[in-house]
Amino acid sequence: xxxxxxxxxMGDAAVDSWVEVWKKSIGETVEVxxxxxxxxxxxxxxxxxxPYEGTLAEILVQPNLAVPPGTxxxxxxxxxxxxx
Numbered sequence: 001x002x003x004x005x006x007x008x009x010m011g012d013a014a015v016d017s018w019v020e021v022w023k024k025s026i027g028e029t030v031e032v033x034x035x036x037x038x039x040x041x042x043x044x045x046x047x048x049x050x051p052y053e054g055t056l057a058e059i060l061v062q063p064n065l066a067v068p069p070g071t072x073x074x075x076x077x078x079x080x081x082x083x084x
Contacts, residue, residue: 001080005076006070007067007070008039010044016041017041019073020038020064022063032052033049036048036049036074050076054076054078056074056076061073
């Protein structure tokens with residue numbers, strides 16, 4: 001099953017955010033709570049942790065491309081047994 005990684009809302013005033021860097025590459029295994037990318041707004045950066053265990057299947061938003069909150073930025077191929 002593919003699960004989306006969604007760009008979070010980073011604050012009331014934040015309109016767009018961007019991925020600064022992907023910490024994982026396509027095909028790499030990810031664990032729940034593991035940092036998969038760093039996203040930023042103006043002068044702050046935040047770790048985005050994986051909500052799933054599985055494999056990073058797709059990167060939909062490349063670094064430095066601004067997108068609004070709620071935008072899918074990647075997809076994880078979830079290990080079915082790990083879905084709760």
